[in-house]
Amino acid sequence: xxxxxxxxxxxxxxxxxxxxxxxxxxxxxxxxxxxxxxxxxxxxxxxxxxxxxxxxxxxxxxxxxxxxxxxxxx
Numbered sequence: 001x002x003x004x005x006x007x008x009x010x011x012x013x014x015x016x017x018x019x020x021x022x023x024x025x026x027x028x029x030x031x032x033x034x035x036x037x038x039x040x041x042x043x044x045x046x047x048x049x050x051x052x053x054x055x056x057x058x059x060x061x062x063x064x065x066x067x068x069x070x071x072x073x074x
Contacts, residue, residue, distance in 0.1 A: 017050050033057050035066045 019028030026046040029037045030053065038053050040046030057065050 015050075015054060019046060030054055030057075032068055033066065034068060 016031040017028050018031060018034075019026050021027075025039045025041060026043060027037060027039045028046050028050055029035075030050060033053075036053055036057060038046070038049040040049050056062060
C-alpha cells in the first residue's frame with residue numbers, strides 16, 4: 001500500500017476539549033481526561049499540545065491514567 005492510499009484509509013477521530021484564558025495563555029484539557037492539562041499561546045499551539053497529550057495518555061506508557069466515564073441511572 002503506498003503512502004497516498006494509506007492516508008485515505010485513516011479514520012479521523014474527534015475529541016472535545018475545554019479551555020480558558022489565563023494570564024495571556026490558553027489552558028486546556030481533553031474532556032475525556034480532565035486531570036491532565038496543557039497550555040499554549042495561540043489556539044493552534046493549544047490544539048497541537050492537546051494532540052501530543054492525547055497521544056501520551058493513550059500510549060500505555062503512563063500508569064494509572066484517570067478517565068471520565070458515563071453512568072446511566074434508571
